[in-house]
Amino acid sequence: MRSITRISVFLLGLALVQPLLAQAQPVKIIGLVELSGTGATSGTNFNDGVKLAVKEINAAGGILGRKVEYTSSDTQSQPQVAKALAMKAKDEDAYVVMGPVFSGSILVSMAETRRAEIPNFTGGEAAAITQQGNPYIFRTAFTQTTSMPKVARYLKDNLNAKTVAIIYTNNDFGKGGRDVFTKALEPHGIKVAADISTDPGQVDFSGAVLKAKQANADVLFVYTNEEEAARALRELRKQGYDKPIVGETVLTSQKVIELAGEAANGAVAHVGLTADAPDPGIRAFAAKFQKEYNYKPDHNGLKGYSGMYIVKAVTEKVGKFDPKAFADAMHGIRLSVKDYPGVLMDVTFDKNGDLDRESFMTKVANGKQEVIATLPPLSAGK
Template identity: 70%
Template sequence: MKQLLKKTATITTIAGLSVVAQAQSVPIFGLVELSGPGTTAGVNFDNGVKLAVKEINASGGILGRKVDYTSWDTQTQPGVAKALAAKAIDQGAPLVIGPVFSGSILVSMGETRRAEIPNIIGGEAAAITQQGNPYVYRASFTQAAAMPKVARYLSDNMKVKSLAVIYVNNDFGKGGRDMITKAAEARGIKIAVDISTDQGQVDFSSAILKAKQANADALFVYTNEEESARLLKDLRKQGFDKPVVGETTLANDKVIELAGDAANGVIAHVGLTADAPNSTVQAFAQRYMAEYKYKADHNAMKGYIGMHVARAGFDKVGKIDSKAFAKAMPGLSIAASKYPGVLFDVTYDDKGDLDRESFFVKVVNGKTQVIDTLKPVK
């Protein structure tokens, strides 16, 4: 009997220690596209988060507490993302990170908002932060900030007077189409034609024919990664000879890999690039390569930065407190000298949008080259 009581006491003690250890960790859940059309973006984003968590835990965690990160697959479906957000809330998450696809974010962020849980996202649709949600924060530029930079480059550097636009007909694509149209027209650039395409589309011959018939000075492409690669291949097949310009998804390494030579000559504005002439970024790129055996793309950088922003936010308030985190974020400036994981000095506004330097790149011989560095707006 004494031995049984002793064993029971030991088991109880071990269980108690397990509960204490669990209570001392910070449970953060990732809602990411690990399957479906968003797999490329979601897997890279998730890997970026995991690398950040590994580094944060190795340096003492958040406020001395280990981060316990779990990623769940949204399947690139908004309904699934919403259900997973509710699940994360039920499991006591003080912060949720992801999704990447804007359509999923626009649905899932309603759950985190109702629960007053901070949500760091990878999406770029302008509509996300235009809804006055005080609990959502970007790890990337909003389209509203990026597109005026693209339009200025088209006008001032490329002397474009007319522009054809091909975009993907989802929340991401429609938001980008609206913003580039507004920014271009403000610069005196005429939109010669705008052409809608479908998510997952394979054949772009009809869209390209319309773009060629418009005879614009340049083509602006705003589609997801896999579609961008197929579109570039079809542009090459059809002998399209006008400049092709886009945003981050057009110059993604996965796009370049899939498109091959057809990607050469593409010019894109990117908020994040592992090719940035920045020693902090280069050090991150080396660590990412060592961890995953392939080059980090902008999605990986979003996930990595987002997790380090979470750490900086909780450090700012001095406790793991979701509401206090939300109150501290508007106007928060995070210096890369203090938090190297954010990679660049970054400042958040009262909408959850961020400001930092960005870049224009050109694809040359299958690799992106930085051709211009743009300073933060403020």
């Protein structure tokens, strides 16, 4: 009888202790990021942004009393590597996956996080990412269907453009952006004078630039990754191109400015996030990031940082660590900086996982990105 009593007491004690042990265990966030290869600049910024947010969150007591354990793996900028790493996320007991940043990688890897029912935040911009009915995918950046109409409106209202030449990268990111952009031009009556495809990692842009010059369009729209954008700008200046050069996010990024040097001056781009925004919270983030990593963050750094704080905010709204409940709560949610300063800007998410918020038009002057206009959320114009 005494043995039975002892066992009963032991089991009762175990039942009481287990929830406390679970509460004490860290919540695991897995990063799938481009730390090498063509996406290293983007992935490193994104990863460092997440790490900075995690450091701050843990210093403030964690999420619902639990510390955050963040571990990141290098996708090598390869979609199949990203897919293989995503398959391991469930075995690693991931609560949320952050990344990849490149559209080509997330389009492949997100099937695995969906199968595992793990919420997945991405920095990718390809429209197709959130058009597949995946309830577990969420953006930290605008989809191309949100950003490109803003660019098209700028070309019409500010540059009075009637024709445009396009230089784009022939990958999921570039092709997707090119397709959405050309469609966004139609309501404004802007015609495509030259449609110029380039390869990922392309070094020589002399032929592409020559085609753009011969098209004699009112504006040139450049939509490539960082290294290619810098090479294109250098070649454009070398060949004396004198028409407005406009892009989306990448073209005026810190990395492009560093690589292109003086050739970046005059370039204009729409950006969803920028460390140069005239906002005290964003400026404070940029200063903390610079101090922590000794370099200036680009838009990907802000994506990672704000994305991690969105994870914190929504988890606290749900009140528990439940991936499905988290994903359900994300759809239609509104988060304000007043209530959740770490999200950096007021933001809303729709039923597809796309976000909407204010954004900025930027221009490179004297080797620095400057904000020349703040644009309202796209939904504000509907």
